[in-house]
Amino acid sequence: MEILMSIVIGIVFAVSVYLLLSKNLIRVILGTLTISHGVHLLLITMSELQRGAPPLLDLGEESFTDPLPQALVLTAIVISFGVTSMLLVMGYRTYKAHETEDLDKLRGSADE
Amino acid sequence: MTFLHWATISPFLLAILVPFLYKYFRKIHTGWFVLILPIVLFIYFIRYLPITSNGGTVSKSAPWVPSLGIHFDLYVDGLSLLFALLITGIGMLVVLYSIYYLSDKGEKLNNFYVYLLLFMGAMLGVVLSDNLIVLYVFWEMTSISSALLISYWFHREKSIYGAQKSMFITVFGGLSMLGGFSLIYVMTGTFSIREIIANVDLVTGSVYFIPAMILVLLGAFTKSAQFPFHIWLPDAMEAPTPVSAYLHSATMVKAGIYLVARVTPIFGGGPEWFWIITLAGLTTLIWGSVQAVRQKDLKAILAFSTVSQLGMIMSLLGAGSAAYYFNDGDNLLYTTAILAAVFHLINHATFKGGLFMAAGIVDHQTGTRDIRNLGGLMTFMPITGTISLIGLAAMAGIPPLNGFLSKELFFTGMLNASDYGIFNLDTWGLLLPAIAWIASVFTFLYCTILFFKTFRGKFQPEKLKVDKVREASFGMLLGPIVLITLVVLFGLFPNILAYNVIEPAMQAILPGILDAGELFAVHIAHWHGFGTELWMTLGVFAAGTLLYLTMNIWSQSGFYRSERDIFNYLYDNGYDGLIKGSQLITRAQITGRLRDYFIYMCVFIVLLIFYTMFRYDGFALQTSNLSPIEPHMWLVIIAFVLAIVAIPFINNRMTAVILAGVAGYLVALMFAIFRAPDLALTQLMIETISVILFMLVFVHLPKLKKDDTKPSIKITNLIVSIGVGLMITLVSISAFAFGSEIGFPSIKEYFIENSKELAGGYNIVNVILVDFRGLDTMLEILVLAIAALGVISLIKLRLKEGEDV
Numbered sequence: 081m082e083i084l085m086s087i088v089i090g091i092v093f094a095v096s097v098y099l100l101l102s103k104n105l106i107r108v109i110l111g112t113l114t115i116s117h118g119v120h121l122l123l124i125t126m127s128e129l130q131r132g133a134p135p136l137l138d139l140g141e142e143s144f145t146d147p148l149p150q151a152l153v154l155t156a157i158v159i160s161f162g163v164t165s166m167l168l169v170m171g172y173r174t175y176k177a178h179e180t181e182d183l184d185k186l187r188g189s190a191d192e
Numbered sequence: 193m194t195f196l197h198w199a200t201i202s203p204f205l206l207a208i209l210v211p212f213l214y215k216y217f218r219k220i221h222t223g224w225f226v227l228i229l230p231i232v233l234f235i236y237f238i239r240y241l242p243i244t245s246n247g248g249t250v251s252k253s254a255p256w257v258p259s260l261g262i263h264f265d266l267y268v269d270g271l272s273l274l275f276a277l278l279i280t281g282i283g284m285l286v287v288l289y290s291i292y293y294l295s296d297k298g299e300k301l302n303n304f305y306v307y308l309l310l311f312m313g314a315m316l317g318v319v320l321s322d323n324l325i326v327l328y329v330f331w332e333m334t335s336i337s338s339a340l341l342i343s344y345w346f347h348r349e350k351s352i353y354g355a356q357k358s359m360f361i362t363v364f365g366g367l368s369m370l371g372g373f374s375l376i377y378v379m380t381g382t383f384s385i386r387e388i389i390a391n392v393d394l395v396t397g398s399v400y401f402i403p404a405m406i407l408v409l410l411g412a413f414t415k416s417a418q419f420p421f422h423i424w425l426p427d428a429m430e431a432p433t434p435v436s437a438y439l440h441s442a443t444m445v446k447a448g449i450y451l452v453a454r455v456t457p458i459f460g461g462g463p464e465w466f467w468i469i470t471l472a473g474l475t476t477l478i479w480g481s482v483q484a485v486r487q488k489d490l491k492a493i494l495a496f497s498t499v500s501q502l503g504m505i506m507s508l509l510g511a512g513s514a515a516y517y518f519n520d521g522d523n524l525l526y527t528t529a530i531l532a533a534v535f536h537l538i539n540h541a542t543f544k545g546g547l548f549m550a551a552g553i554v555d556h557q558t559g560t561r562d563i564r565n566l567g568g569l570m571t572f573m574p575i576t577g578t579i580s581l582i583g584l585a586a587m588a589g590i591p592p593l594n595g596f597l598s599k600e601l602f603f604t605g606m607l608n609a610s611d612y613g614i615f616n617l618d619t620w621g622l623l624l625p626a627i628a629w630i631a632s633v634f635t636f637l638y639c640t641i642l643f644f645k646t647f648r649g650k651f652q653p654e655k656l657k658v659d660k661v662r663e664a665s666f667g668m669l670l671g672p673i674v675l676i677t678l679v680v681l682f683g684l685f686p687n688i689l690a691y692n693v694i695e696p697a698m699q700a701i702l703p704g705i706l707d708a709g710e711l712f713a714v715h716i717a718h719w720h721g722f723g724t725e726l727w728m729t730l731g732v733f734a735a736g737t738l739l740y741l742t743m744n745i746w747s748q749s750g751f752y753r754s755e756r757d758i759f760n761y762l763y764d765n766g767y768d769g770l771i772k773g774s775q776l777i778t779r780a781q782i783t784g785r786l787r788d789y790f791i792y793m794c795v796f797i798v799l800l801i802f803y804t805m806f807r808y809d810g811f812a813l814q815t816s817n818l819s820p821i822e823p824h825m826w827l828v829i830i831a832f833v834l835a836i837v838a839i840p841f842i843n844n845r846m847t848a849v850i851l852a853g854v855a856g857y858l859v860a861l862m863f864a865i866f867r868a869p870d871l872a873l874t875q876l877m878i879e880t881i882s883v884i885l886f887m888l889v890f891v892h893l894p895k896l897k898k899d900d901t902k903p904s905i906k907i908t909n910l911i912v913s914i915g916v917g918l919m920i921t922l923v924s925i926s927a928f929a930f931g932s933e934i935g936f937p938s939i940k941e942y943f944i945e946n947s948k949e950l951a952g953g954y955n956i957v958n959v960i961l962v963d964f965r966g967l968d969t970m971l972e973i974l975v976l977a978i979a980a981l982g983v984i985s986l987i988k989l990r991l992k993e994g995e996d997v
Contacts, residue, residue, distance in 0.1 A: 081819040086924035088829055094917025095836050097794060101787050101909040106845060106896055108786070113852055113882065114836060117859050120875075122924060124866055126931065127938075130819040134867040135956035137948055145867045146940040147956040154874055154961060155972050161878045162979035168889045169986045175893055187784035 085125040092118035105171045105181040112167060116160035120153045194252040196266050199236055200320055203229060203313030207306045214302035222301040223291035226309065230284040233316075237276045244270045244696040251322065251386075260325075261383050267322035270696025274534070275319035275443075275450055277693075278541050282442045283312050285671035289549050290434035292668035293556060304344060304432070311337035311439060318447055324373040324383040328366065331411070334444050335362040341439060342431040354427035357763065361414050361424045369411025369451075375404035376458070389457045389703065396462075405459045408451070409468060416448025416502050419476040423759045426487075426495040433552025436491060441498045441548055442541040449502065449537065452509050453701045461516030463615035469510030470609070474627045476503025481634035485641065486755050490551040490561040493642050494544065497587065500635065501540050504602060504628075508533035511609040511624070515702055526612075527698065527712055529605030534697045535716065536598035538689060539586065539682060543595060546675035547583040550576050553664045553672070554646060559657025563642070568651030572661040577647040579672045586679045588639035588736070589632065589729060593683035596729075597716055603628060603725040629728055636736030641743070686716035791912055798915045801923065811922060814929035825865065832858040845896040846887075853883040870957045 096118060099111030127149040133141035135150065175181050206229050214222045243250060250268040268276070287308070294301060314337055317330030335358070343355035373383070379398045380388050388395065395401060412418075417425040428440050439445070452469060459465045480500025487493040512529030553576045554569065555561045570577040586595030606628045610621030653661070663669075682689060695714045699706070706712070720726065739746075746752060781792075805811050835855040842848040856879030863871035899906075943956050943964065953959035961969050 081821045081825070082928050083813075083815075083818065083925055084821060084829065086921050086928070088833060089924055090917040090921030091833055092836055092917075093920040094913040095840060097790075097913035097916045098840055098909055100790055101912065102840075102899065103785075103787060103901060104896065104899070106848075106890075106893060107840070107899075110839060110848060110852055114839065114855065117836075117855060118920070120871075121859065121862065122920070124863070124868065124871075125924065126928060128819070128932075129866050132867070134869050135944070136869070137944075137954040137956065144940070144944055144956065146938055147943050147960055148938075148940055150868045150871055150957045151960040151965065153868075153871055154957065155968065157871070157874050157878055159972060159975060161882060162976045164882060165885055166979045166982050168885055169983045172889050172892055173986050173989070181894055183786050 081129050082125055085121065085129065089118050089122050089125065092121070103183045105174065105183060105186075108183070109164065109167050109171055112160075113164050116156070116164070119160075120156055123149050123153050123156070193254045193264075194266075196250070196252045196268070196320075197254055197264065199233060200266060200316050201313055202233065203309040203316070207309035207313070210305045210309065211302045214305075218296075221291050221296045222305050223287055223294075226305045227284065227287045227291070229309070230280045230287060230312065234277065234280040234284055237273060237280055240268050240273050241277075241692055244268065244273050245692045247696065247699065256323075256326065261377075261381075262325045263323055263384075264326055265322040265384060266320045267386065268320065269700040270693070270698070271450070271453055271700035272319045274538070274693055274697045275446070276316060278446075278538070279312060279315050279319070279443050282438060282541060282545050282675075285545070285549075285674055286434045286438040289437070289552070289668060289671035290432070292665055293434055293552055294432060300344075304341075307337050307340045307344070308435070308438075311341065311444065315443055315447065319450055322385050324376065324385065324388075327385075328370050328373060331369070331415070331447065332363065332366050334439075334447060335359060335366055335415075338362070338428070338439050338444055341435045342428050344432055344435070345430070348430065350427070351430040354424070354430040358424040358428050360767075361421050365411040365414025365421065368407045368414075372404045372407030372409075372411065375400045375407065379404070385454065385458075392458055395458055401459075402464060405465060406468075408455060408459070409472075412448035412451040413472060414448070415451070416445050416506060417476070417499050418448070418472045418503060418506060419479050419499075420759050420762075422476060422480065422499040423757055423763055425499050426492055426757070429489075429491040429495050433491070433548060433555065436495075437545045437548035437552070440495070441544040445498065445502055446505075446537060446541075449505050449509065449533075452506065453533070456509065456513050456701055457516070457703055460513035465513050466510055466517075466615050469513065470507045470624065471510075473503045473505070473507025473510055474624065474631070476500065477507060478627055478631040478634070479503075481631045481638065483757055484638040485634055486752055487638075488563050488755060490554060490563060490566075490642070490646065491548070492755070493563075493638055494548055494551055497635070497638060498540075498544060500631065501536070501544065501587075504631075505533050505536055505540070507624075507628075508536070508602060508605050509701075511605050512701075514609065514612055514614065515705060517612075517614060525608050527702065528601060528608055530698050530701055531694060531712070531714055531716075532598055532601035532605045534694050534701070535594075535601060535686070535689070538693070539594040539598045539679070542675045542678045542682065543583040543586040543593075546579055546672040546679065547587070549668075549672040549675070550580045550583065553668060556668070557658070557664055558661055560655070563645040565652060565655035566646045567649035568647070569661065570647040571651070573647075573663045575663055575669055575673075579669075579676045580647060581643055582676045582679055583672075584639040584643050586683065588636045589732065591683075592718060594679055594686065595683075597683065597686050597718065599632065600720065600725050600729060601716070603728050604720075607724055625724075625728070629732065632728075632732045633735045633739065636732050637739045640736060640740045644740075686718075687714075690714040690716055787909075791908070794912050794916050798912075798919050801919050805922065805926075810926060812926045812929035812933070814925075814932060817932050828858060828861055828865070832862070840899075843896050843898050845890050845893070848896065849883060849886045849890065852886075853879060856882065868957075870955065 092114060096111045096115035099107045099114065102108060102111070127146040130145070132143035132145050133139055135144045135147035171181070174186065178186060180186065206226065210222060210226065213225045217225075240250065252266045254264040256262050256264045290304070290308075294304060311334060314330045314333035318327055318334060321327040321330060339355040339359040342358055343351045345351050376388060376395065377383055379400055380391050380394045382388060382391075395404070398404075414421040414424075425440060425445065429436055431440065456465075477500050480496045480498075480503055484493050484496035484500060487496060508529045512527065512531075512533060515526035515530065518526050551561065554566065554573070557573065557576075558566065558569070560566065582593065586593035589596045589599035603625065606625040610617060610624050612621070691714065695712055698712050698714065832855060835851050835858065839848055839851050839855075842851060856875065860872045860875035860879065863869075863875055901909075943960055947953055947956045947959045951959045951963040953963070
């Protein structure tokens with residue numbers, strides 16, 4: 081399972097990087113969204129999958145999965161939501177200001 | 193910190209006060225306040241003279257960075273005292289001269305004196321430090337203050353050029369020197385010069401001996417304007433003349449000489465040291481004197497002449513280092529060269545200081561320094577003319593002035609060196625006196641040109657920038673008069689220096705070479721009989737006069753007409769190339785495209801990780817301790833992969849967002865399967881909001897166009913992204929395998945055990961978030977708040993007409 085997940089995560093990263101390399105602003109933002117999925121899955125996979133019960137003490141189980149990576153990922157999900165929304169709004173303002181979403185045309189002045 | 197320490201740094205302390213003195217006492221020329229310090233310091237250092245002339249030394253220590261073996265150690269012996277007296281003595285006269293040279297109206301005197309004091313303190317630090325690192329720090333400070341003084345009239349383009357050039361060259365040398373010092377530390381384990389000399393066997397036996405020597409010499413040669421690094425010195429003449437007289441002839445450029453003299457006991461005695469220094473010195477000597485002949489600017493002639501004289505002192509130090517080979521102190525055959533070096537060092541400071549000041553007076557009173565416009569000034573400026581005449585005669589080596597004595601000793605030193613019979617000198621030895629003689633002919637020639645073109649010949653008032661040429665005021669003349677008096681005095685009675693100053697300096701350069709109680713028995717005489725030296729001197733006069741008389745013939749040649757040293761082209765082209773090259777690299781690299789930057793990062797990381805994996809065999813695959821794949825899992829994963837892979841191919845923005853949403857919900861499902869209910873819930877909620885947000889924004893964005901990127905770029909993107917994906921997969925598989933191999937215990941047990949007991953919660957993930965790592969969560973909320981503020985302000989922001997984001 082872990083090896084399968086590693087391959088899936090590799091695919092997610094490859095697609096995300098491809099999207100990030102695109103010159104269209106919308107695709108770049110979509111790329112940041114998918115790359116965060118890859119990161120979250122990677123963190124969870126590294127902590128050994130499906131060993132023991134969900135980390136809820138009142139289930140009366142003996143062994144639990146590792147709760148710490150889950151806490152980390154939970155934080156990461158929320159932060160990446162912040163990043164995505166910020167990027168979206170920046171993309172919106174950029175388009176309003178420059179009338180283009182083509183990153184090749186958004187290069188700034190030559191002497192900067 | 194002893195009194196000696198305070199004396200060394202006193203110029204820095206006064207420099208702090210200078211701006212206030214300038215501001216609150218505008219009526220009084222700031223120079224008068226500054227003048228007090230060198231006088232006091234000169235008297236203070238004179239009091240050390242009896243100690244050193246009896247062979248004694250003084251050393252005082254103060255800790256600076258004791259853990260690294262760096263102590264602010266000061267050491268006064270014959271050599272450092274000689275330099276300290278030169279720095280304060282000439283400094284005194286220069287400050288006096290500058291009071292009249294720089295008017296207190298219109299000149300930024302506060303800047304000038306701050307820089308000058310910085311230099312004075314730094315230079316005292318260089319010559320008095322016993323610790324190499326402290327010496328290095330002061331050394332670089334002299335470079336910086338020198339550049340500041342050269343660019344004193346910073347609105348002139350040439351000043352900036354000269355300052356930059358001197359800075360580049362001397363700081364390059366300084367850094368090399370630091371490398372050399374570090375190697376010395378590696379060899380000996382100490383930065384203290386005296387301790388290094390005591391353990392000199394560690395240095396001579398080491399493989400680093402030659403590299404360290406060359407690096408240290410690079411520092412000395414750049415500072416002392418030795419060929420081919422001499423090109424900065426003529427351009428440094430853009431500085432005000434007091435500065436040229438002080439830094440660029442009498443003191444700072446002699447720091448390299450000082451360094452070579454100081455480390456002679458460490459490196460001297462071998463053929464490398466002997467040949468490198470002697471040849472560098474002689475090349476500089478002849479190159480400088482020939483170049484000086486071509487110059488038309490008074491200060492440029494003096495600058496190249498300084499270059500040439502520095503080369504002469506340097507070559508003498510090289511020749512004298514052979515004394516270590518013979519280890520025979522009482523044999524004058526080997527030590528005359530060192531004697532000549534020390535003596536000429538003093539003489540050069542006196543006559544060249546005086547000459548620079550005289551050149552400054554001519555410039556000040558006539559408004560030009562071009563010898564083609566000058567002439568016949570003896571009638572109008574008899575005192576300046578006499579000063580120049582004596583100074584130039586001393587430089588040309590005319591008896592009975594001090595320059596004559598040191599030049600004779602120089603010939604003796606070179607002739608002796610050719611007789612050593614070591615280091616292949618029996619083959620090449622004759623070269624040394626031959627070069628010395630030719631260079632001296634040119635020295636005689638430019639001295640003659642300088643005097644006759646300026647003070648004799650036809651007076652050309654129409655070419656001058658002033659209406660009436662007058663002799664300078666007494667205050668301005670005082671400095672050069674004192675120096676020229678010394679020239680005559682040392683010329684007539686050279687032995688007043690011999691026992692008090694030269695003998696202790698020689699002992700400091702060549703320690704351990706004499707038996708206890710022995711002396712070098714320095715005695716300088718005017719008359720040596722009809723020896724080779726005398727015939728050489730007479731030959732110089734004859735050949736020099738002949739060349740001057742035939743000047744009308746050779747002055748038409750291209751050699752005389754062009755002035756620029758060919759090494760300047762090398763520097764200029766190198767400098768331009770450096771700037772163009774770095775611009776080229778920057779432009780190629782900083783394209784302004786997001787894609788390019790991202791590719792650099794990805795390619796670099798991917799290559800680095802792949803390299804490391806192959807190099808250190810970092811890949812591992814573990815198949816035993818895996819969790820089973822249940823059949824329904826296949827469905828989820830295939831759906832997820834399909835959704836993700838489809839996104840780049842979709843040209844409809846709504847479909848793309850929905851696909852991203854599908855992928856997000858499938859991630860939530862996977863979290864649920866992986867026993868992470870909290871994650872699943874959070875992911876569901878966040879994904880919903882994200883999709884809504886996307887849709888809201890997309891209303892205002894243009895439709896997704898078909899990707900019209902060029903195929904070649906697409907393929908590059910594809911390769912890079914596949915590389916990243918592959919890297920992540922491999923790292924992930926290996927990390928997992930290594931993780932279970934090491935068997936490092938997870939800290940999860942702590943949370944499982946204590947979740948209920950300490951925090952009273954059953955949901956361990958929640959407890960971690962709000963309790964164990966509560967502070968992290970609070971900061972996370974802060975981050976979200978900042979993001980929210982950013983989002984709101986970006987949406988609400990209304991720009992005025994014409995304003996840009």
